Amino acid sequence: MSTITRAEVAVAACSDLFRGQADILASPAGVVPTIGVRLALLTHAPDLMISDGESTILGDVPAVDEPSTVSAGYLPYRELFELIAAGRRHVVMGGAQIDRFGNQNLSAIGGHARPMRQLLGTRAAATNTVNHMTSYWFPRHSRRTFVDKVDFVTGVGLDRARADGAAAFPFHRLHRVVTNLGVFDFSAPDSGMALVSLHPGVGLDEVREATGFPLHMRTPARTTRLPDEQELRLIREVLDPRKRREHEVPS
Amino acid sequence: MPDKRIGLSEAVSSIESGMTIGIGGWGSRRKPMAAVRELLRSDVTDLTVVAFGGPDVGLLVAAGKVRRLIYGFVSLDSIALDPLFTAARERGELEINEYDEGMFVTGLRAAAARLSFLPTLAGIGSDVMAANPHLKTVGSPYSDDEYVAVPATPLDVALIHVNRSDSGGNAQFLGPDPYFDDLFAMAAERTFVTTEKIVETQDLLDEGSFHTLMLSRMYVTGVIETPRGAHFTTCEPDYGRDEAFQKHYAASAKDPDSWRAFVAEFLGGDEAGYHEAVARFHAVQEKK
Numbered sequence: 001m002s003t004i005t006r007a008e009v010a011v012a013a014c015s016d017l018f019r020g021q022a023d024i025l026a027s028p029a030g031v032v033p034t035i036g037v038r039l040a041l042l043t044h045a046p047d048l049m050i051s052d053g054e055s056t057i058l059g060d061v062p063a064v065d066e067p068s069t070v071s072a073g074y075l076p077y078r079e080l081f082e083l084i085a086a087g088r089r090h091v092v093m094g095g096a097q098i099d100r101f102g103n104q105n106l107s108a109i110g111g112h113a114r115p116m117r118q119l120l121g122t123r124a125a126a127t128n129t130v131n132h133m134t135s136y137w138f139p140r141h142s143r144r145t146f147v148d149k150v151d152f153v154t155g156v157g158l159d160r161a162r163a164d165g166a167a168a169f170p171f172h173r174l175h176r177v178v179t180n181l182g183v184f185d186f187s188a189p190d191s192g193m194a195l196v197s198l199h200p201g202v203g204l205d206e207v208r209e210a211t212g213f214p215l216h217m218r219t220p221a222r223t224t225r226l227p228d229e230q231e232l233r234l235i236r237e238v239l240d241p242r243k244r245r246e247h248e249v250p251s
Numbered sequence: 252m253p254d255k256r257i258g259l260s261e262a263v264s265s266i267e268s269g270m271t272i273g274i275g276g277w278g279s280r281r282k283p284m285a286a287v288r289e290l291l292r293s294d295v296t297d298l299t300v301v302a303f304g305g306p307d308v309g310l311l312v313a314a315g316k317v318r319r320l321i322y323g324f325v326s327l328d329s330i331a332l333d334p335l336f337t338a339a340r341e342r343g344e345l346e347i348n349e350y351d352e353g354m355f356v357t358g359l360r361a362a363a364a365r366l367s368f369l370p371t372l373a374g375i376g377s378d379v380m381a382a383n384p385h386l387k388t389v390g391s392p393y394s395d396d397e398y399v400a401v402p403a404t405p406l407d408v409a410l411i412h413v414n415r416s417d418s419g420g421n422a423q424f425l426g427p428d429p430y431f432d433d434l435f436a437m438a439a440e441r442t443f444v445t446t447e448k449i450v451e452t453q454d455l456l457d458e459g460s461f462h463t464l465m466l467s468r469m470y471v472t473g474v475i476e477t478p479r480g481a482h483f484t485t486c487e488p489d490y491g492r493d494e495a496f497q498k499h500y501a502a503s504a505k506d507p508d509s510w511r512a513f514v515a516e517f518l519g520g521d522e523a524g525y526h527e528a529v530a531r532f533h534a535v536q537e538k539k
Contacts, residue, residue, distance in 0.1 A: 055427040076428040077277065081356055085372070107349065112382050114343030120331065121304075121324035127353030127373035154351070156376035167395060169376065 004226050006180060007032060007249035009199045010139075011235055012227035013178045015039040017135050018090065022047035024132075025057070025075075025089045031248045033092040033137045033178070035064050035239050039227075042234050051075050064240050084124070087171055090133040092178075093125060097150040098136060100192045100213040102174045104129075104155030112152055125154035133173040139248045141179035143212040158191040180249045181207050183224055188216030197224040252419040252452070257473040259522065262443040263289040266408050269318075271299040273359075273404075273439055275411030275432035276484060279305040279328040279492060281424070283412035283445050285480035285522055290316060292521075301404055303355070303430070305484060306500060309335030310518075312345060313504070320345055321404060323352035327501060329494055334504040351379050354401045356431065361403035363437035370398035409439035412481045413465070414489055415455060416446035420471025421464060423455055426487035429465045436470040445477040447489050479526060495536055496529060 014036025018026055026037040026048045038061050041048050049072075051057050057073030075083070083089055096119055097105040106125050110116030128134055134155065138145055153160065161169040176196065177184040183196040194216035198207065200223055208215065227235065235245070263286060266272060276282035287307045297318045302308055304325030311317050313335040325336040339345045350358065353373030361369040370389055375397070380386055389400040411432040414425040422444045424432070436442040444466065450457075455464060479486075483493035483500065503513035517528045 077430060078356075078434075081353055084353065107378075108340070112349075112378070115340055118332070118337040118340035120326055121322060122349050122351045122377070122379055123324045124352040124373075126351035126375075126377035126379055127371075129377075130372045130375055152382070153376070153378040160376040164376075164397075168397060170396075171372070172376075 004232065005246065005251045006199060006201070007245035007251065008227055008232065008235055009224055010178060010180060010249055011035045011039060011245060012231055013183050013224055014092065014137065015043065015231070017092065017176055017178065018045045018048055021045055021090060023049065023088070025049045025051060025083060027051070027089055028092040028137070029094050030092070030137045030139065031064060031244045032139065035235060035245055037092075038064065038239050039231060039234055042238070043231060061239075063238065064244055065242060081127070084127055084131050087132045090135065090175070091128045092135045092137050093128065093155060094137055095125075095145070095155065097145055097147045098138065098177065099147055099150050099157060101157035101159040102136070102155070102177070102186055102193065103150045103153045103157030103160065104136065105150035105152050106154045107152045109151055122154045126156060129156040129172060129174070130169060131171050133175050135175040136177045138177065138179040141181040141207070141210045143210060146211040146213065148213045158186050162191060181210060184215070192216055194218065195221060197222040199224045200226065252417075252468070254418050255420045255468070255471060255474045256418050256449065257475060259285060259289050259445070259475045259477060262286070262473045262475055263293055265441070266290065266293070266295055268295050268297045270407040271301060271405070273406040273409040273435040274300060274302040274307050275409065275430060275435045276305065276307070276481070277303040277428070277430040278324070278326045279484045279497065280428075281412055281426060281430065281481050281486050282307045282484040283410040283480065284482055284484060285477040286410040286412070286443065286445050286475075287311060288518065288522060288525060291518055301406060303352075304333070304336065306333060306497070309333035309504065312336055312339045313510070318346055319348070321348040321350065321355070323350050323355040327497060329492065330497065330501050334501055338504075348383055349379065350374070350383070350401075351377065354379065354399060356434070357401040358404035359431060359434045359438045361401060362405040363434055366403060368400040368402050371401055372398060374399040374401070404438060406435065406439035407441070409435040409442040410445070411435060411442065411466070412445045412477070412486065414447050414486065415450050415458065416444055416474050417452040417455060417468075418449055418474060419452070420444055420466070420468035420474050421452060421455065422446065422466035422471065423459055423463050424465045425459045425463055425489070426485070433466050433470070436466055441472040442470055443473045443475065444471050445475045445480045447478055447480065447486060449474060449476045477522070482526070482529065493529070496532060499532065
């Protein structure tokens with residue numbers, strides 16, 4: 001096998017987000033998480049469900065840039081909202097900003113009355129985070145995105161979810177954050193973000209430098225696992241033969 | 252069955268300044284763009300627009316038609332952001348209620364069911380609450396749970412675009428998703444349906460099963476045949492998004508001079524003139 005790229009490590013890390021999960025809809029945003037979910041389906045999590053992101057639940061596992069040819073279910077947007085409310089989903093969202101407690105901002109940068117930069121709007125981040133498991137994917141881990149305080153909370157973080165007591169947010173489950181530099185969770189004593197592992201070749205200082213808040217560290221830092229040979233074959237030959245992953249995370 | 256066919260200008264001229272209008276479709280998908288263009292030609296202003304926003308929102312906002320926008324997002328799908336909408340927001344000139352999509356749908360459901368609110372988990376803990384100080388929460392009478400009481404979003408008028416309709420307003424979608432068009436209609440006092448084609452009722456099932464009969468005529472006030480009436484958004488399977496034209500729209504929207512030229516070229520005349528200008532645009536593109 002040729003040198004394993006950073007994008008391939010990130011794909012395997014995204015696949016690992018879905019360990020032990022079955023019969024739920026995996027909804028990844030981004031190329032790397034999409035390949036990761038499909039890799040999970042073809043290896044350790046065969047009972048996951050995926051959709052085309054529009055209105056169809058897939059009955060096959062096509063390459064990331066190929067259309068599906070087998071439909072297993074109908075999932076128009078209205079049904080998606082029912083499914084979210086029923087909780088049978090694990091979303092991997094992106095965002096413009098995330099803070100130490102996993103508050104995420106998709107809406108706008110700057111004051112909300114007159115933003116410096118208007119983005120998409122709130123979308124369904126609040127719906128997602130209060131209803132089912134949520135992870136995040138950031139292909140460019142930087143101080144611009146990993147901020148001390150997000151400008152507008154669209155996805156609800158752990159400090160807010162716990163402020164009113166656990167009963168106020170019965171279905172809130174922030175799982176993990178995967179970036180181009182490492183894997184993180186919210187296992188700090190105060191529910192803040194903690195380093196789970198550094199991708200091979202990434203130093204602790206590089207992550208600290210790219211993060212606008214203090215990260216909880218475990219020492220010695222673990223290294224994110226490499227994809228095994230079967231996974232590499234699936235990524236390179238089956239799921240992403242045209243290397244779309246390398247555009248999202250350049251080597 | 253009543254004949255509800257009317258002209259596009261007749262339908263749109265019944266919309267008055269200050270009204271709340273819901274616009275169907277989703278992002279840059281099956282938007283009632285012909286009706287939106289007719290609104291641009293009218294002198295209506297001060298509208299409250301309720302939409303899963305796409306270029307409909309961008310165009311109406313840029314034309315100064317919108318006083319308040321109620322939305323969950325505004326996107327062109329294949330292009331993430333609508334420059335006309337983002338520019339209006341960044342100038343701080345638009346009154347908004349930016350809801351989470353789950354809350355947005357809940358508000359329409361409440362209106363459709365003639366309730367003043369409906370409870371939902373969506374929104375709790377997010378800044379949507381602080382940004383919309385009129386929002387209240389409601390305690391469950393059965394448990395300690397606290398929910399967002401999303402106020403109903405009743406509409407004076409809903410505008411939606413469909414693939415087929417009969418002359419009575421029984422309306423059919425043939426694409427992958429009905430979006431929330433029936434909900435918009437049910438939340439509205441009056442609903443105008445623009446359609447690619449008006450067909451006989453007995454022919455409605457020629458192209459799709461009865462599951463595609465999304466909207467019963469009981470919710471429809473007027474039907475307008477507007478071929479390519481969703482252009483440049485998708486109207487599958489009749490046509491996909493006109494990506495080249497949408498790109499031209501988005502690029503023009505980023506600069507005031509190019510935008511004035513775009514308006515003059517495409518939005519200065521009637522609907523037939525619009526489609527002629529779009530055809531000319533594609534002819535020039537092909538020569539390039």
